[in-house]
Amino acid sequence: MDDKFDCIIVGGGIAGLSAALTLAKANMRFLLIERGEFSGAKNVSGGVLWGNDLNRLVPNYWEEEDAGFERFIKHRRLTFADHESSFSLDFKSAHYEKPPYAGLVVLRSKFDNWLAGKVEEAIAASDFPEESFIATNILVEEVIKENGKVVGIRAGEEQFFADCVIIAEGVNNLLTRQIGLQDDYVPADYMATGIKEVIRFDQKVLEDRFQLKELGGMSNEFVGASITNGIEGGGFLYTNRDSVSIGLVLSIKDMREKLKKSGKSIYDVLNDFKKHPVVAEMIEGGEIVEYSAHVVSMGDMRVMPKEIYADGVMLTGEAANLLMNSGKAIQGMDYAMHSGILAAETVVEAKKAGDFSANTMKNYRAKLENSYVLKDLKNLQGAVHLLHDKTLMNDVPNLVCDFAKQFFTIKNEPTEPTRKLLSRSINKHSSYMDLLKIGLKGAKAL
Amino acid sequence: MKLLTISERLGMVNYRNQGKSQATPHIKVNTDICNSTCQHKCTTMVCPANCYTLDEMNKVHFQFEDCIECGTCMFACDQGAVKWSYPDPENGRGVNWNFG
Ligand SMILES: Cc1cc2nc3c(=O)[nH]c(=O)nc-3n(C[C@H](O)[C@H](O)[C@H](O)COP(=O)(O)OP(=O)(O)OC[C@H]3O[C@@H](n4cnc5c(N)ncnc54)[C@H](O)[C@@H]3O)c2cc1C
Ligand code: SF4
Ligand code: SF4
Numbered sequence: 001m002d003d004k005f006d007c008i009i010v011g012g013g014i015a016g017l018s019a020a021l022t023l024a025k026a027n028m029r030f031l032l033i034e035r036g037e038f039s040g041a042k043n044v045s046g047g048v049l050w051g052n053d054l055n056r057l058v059p060n061y062w063e064e065e066d067a068g069f070e071r072f073i074k075h076r077r078l079t080f081a082d083h084e085s086s087f088s089l090d091f092k093s094a095h096y097e098k099p100p101y102a103g104l105v106v107l108r109s110k111f112d113n114w115l116a117g118k119v120e121e122a123i124a125a126s127d128f129p130e131e132s133f134i135a136t137n138i139l140v141e142e143v144i145k146e147n148g149k150v151v152g153i154r155a156g157e158e159q160f161f162a163d164c165v166i167i168a169e170g171v172n173n174l175l176t177r178q179i180g181l182q183d184d185y186v187p188a189d190y191m192a193t194g195i196k197e198v199i200r201f202d203q204k205v206l207e208d209r210f211q212l213k214e215l216g217g218m219s220n221e222f223v224g225a226s227i228t229n230g231i232e233g234g235g236f237l238y239t240n241r242d243s244v245s246i247g248l249v250l251s252i253k254d255m256r257e258k259l260k261k262s263g264k265s266i267y268d269v270l271n272d273f274k275k276h277p278v279v280a281e282m283i284e285g286g287e288i289v290e291y292s293a294h295v296v297s298m299g300d301m302r303v304m305p306k307e308i309y310a311d312g313v314m315l316t317g318e319a320a321n322l323l324m325n326s327g328k329a330i331q332g333m334d335y336a337m338h339s340g341i342l343a344a345e346t347v348v349e350a351k352k353a354g355d356f357s358a359n360t361m362k363n364y365r366a367k368l369e370n371s372y373v374l375k376d377l378k379n380l381q382g383a384v385h386l387l388h389d390k391t392l393m394n395d396v397p398n399l400v401c402d403f404a405k406q407f408f409t410i411k412n413e414p415t416e417p418t419r420k421l422l423s424r425s426i427n428k429h430s431s432y433m434d435l436l437k438i439g440l441k442g443a444k445a446l
Numbered sequence: 447m448k449l450l451t452i453s454e455r456l457g458m459v460n461y462r463n464q465g466k467s468q469a470t471p472h473i474k475v476n477t478d479i480c481n482s483t484c485q486h487k488c489t490t491m492v493c494p495a496n497c498y499t500l501d502e503m504n505k506v507h508f509q510f511e512d513c514i515e516c517g518t519c520m521f522a523c524d525q526g527a528v529k530w531s532y533p534d535p536e537n538g539r540g541v542n543w544n545f546g
Contacts, residue, residue: 041543139535280447283447289545291458
């Protein structure tokens with residue numbers, strides 16, 4: 001064996017494993033290094049893996065007895081809440097029952113580990129079963145450069161060399177910063193903290209409560225000042241097999257400004273969310289089995305690294321802040337998967353061309369620009385900015401709940417015309433002018 | 447349902463190398479900065495593992511043992527007081543998520 005790999009991948013999360021699986025299938029020789037005891041041991045998401053890129057990596061994965069996921073999404077709900085009410089857009093469809101599924105609820109400790117198993121299988125089936133490896137429990141401390149080109153990595157005393165390196169280290173991207181693609185200090189402006197609990201139920205209780213059949217599951221996003229204590233962000237609840245994942249995504253900058261006034265800590269905000277009357281009923285009687293948190297990007301392109309490739313190196317997944325938060329869903333895992341696949345395809349091309357310089361690596365950017373990842377990120381920046389808008393985040397949920405309360409309440413009194421009810425709610429919580437502005441911004445954003 | 451305190455919550459976290467009496471710290475905080483120029487002391491509110499605390503004198507203290515490696519303080523501290531890294535797999539603390 002040559003002492004140099006075709007590629008070293010740093011990080012065995014979704015981006016890294018997707019790159020590895022693609023490389024193994026293309027008979028490349030690679031080394032994937034993960035600092036956790038196993039893939040997934042360090043990772044947290046909500047989370048729903050949206051879309052069907054997984055079917056590209058593991059064709060017909062649903063035919064497997066237990067394919068690493070908890071449930072597929074059959075039922076979606078977007079809830080606007082005020083302090084005591086909720087108004088939801090609710091969509092359920094038998095259409096979603098047929099694979100390939102539109103979304104999978106996953107728990108990362110299990111899912112990433114399952115995906116790592118698929119990589120091992122692909123290595124075993126490749127032309128170099130003895131020459132590609134997944135190495136866990138090793139922390140990469142440095143990316144080695146020679147003459148400006150990335151040529152390998154260092155972990156402790158050991159050095160490993162390769163024609164190129166794929167960085168898939170996630171949002172806490174120390175190595176990306178070390179090689180100068182991002183500043184040493186990244187401000188909190190476009191970053192959030194995701195905080196979460198996994199709450200377990202008797203499976204039958206859970207299925208009855210959320211009307212779940214077989215592996216069908218539900219995703220519920222929450223918007224409103226009473227969900228987040230007025231902090232920019234939102235809430236989520238996803239159904240696993242016998243538990244729910246419930247939590248908040250909260251802007252770090254906004255917490256810095258607002259928590260002091262309320263005298264609360266981030267975990268108090270999570271408790272307040274769980275106490276919300278609408279939410280409390282959903283989780284009644286469960287047993288908390290894990291509390292976790294992790295930073296997550298907010299989908300604002302202003303935070304992205306200066307470039308996502310350089311001589312001998314590519315950045316994938318959230319190491320490059322590739323994530324979309326459009327309010328109706330967080331897409332970080334599918335972006336990680338897609339970017340991992342595209343980076344690996346670029347390695348295969350580079351090997352064929354015998355050129356691992358930036359000149360070939362730039363094809364990775366081109367592929368990403370042509371894919372839904374950078375297309376959506378660019379086109380939906382307006383929607384991302386809209387999520388910082390006070391009118392939309394605070395006033396609109398209050399307004400729709402207030403209107404719905406009047407609309408649905410039947411009082412044995414003469415009923416006021418709906419138009420009048422609506423107008424009263426608007427003037428109470430916002431103004432026609434503000435709504436018009438938001439409407440115009442929204443129309444532009446979408 | 448019952449709401450848990452932060453120590454009850456952290457009691458459920460599966461920390462690594464708990465048997466080791468001396469783990470190597472992976473985050474270093476220059477608390478001189480915290481206790482002189484920092485006006486907001488925000489890490490005492492945004493750290494989900496309560497690693498940054500205020501005493502009765504309003505002084506900031508930091509401990510890394512309960513850290514769940516979320517990364518929040520690395521972004522939240524705009525005062526240059528936090529030197530952040532990942533725990534060493536052999537000798538550091540850090541987490542092993544059971545669910546994630
Ligand atoms: C609370 C929360 C809810 C979320 N909800 C959703 C959701 O519903 N849907 C969705 O799509 N996304 C969601 N996300 C975002 C999603 O989790 C991330 O975007 C996704 O995990 C990014 O994948 P990645 O592979 O780029 O990085 P990660 O999953 O972070 O993987 C990085 C890997 O690299 C390893 N690593 C890092 N540095 C080193 C090193 N130096 N040496 C060795 N190994 C290293 C880490 O241990 C880790 O395994 C959520 C995030 C949070 C926090
Ligand atoms: S924000 Fe930084 S300087 Fe201020 S208390 Fe926290 S760690 Fe210290
Ligand atoms: S990384 Fe997260 S858990 Fe650890 S000290 Fe910083 S904020 Fe607290």
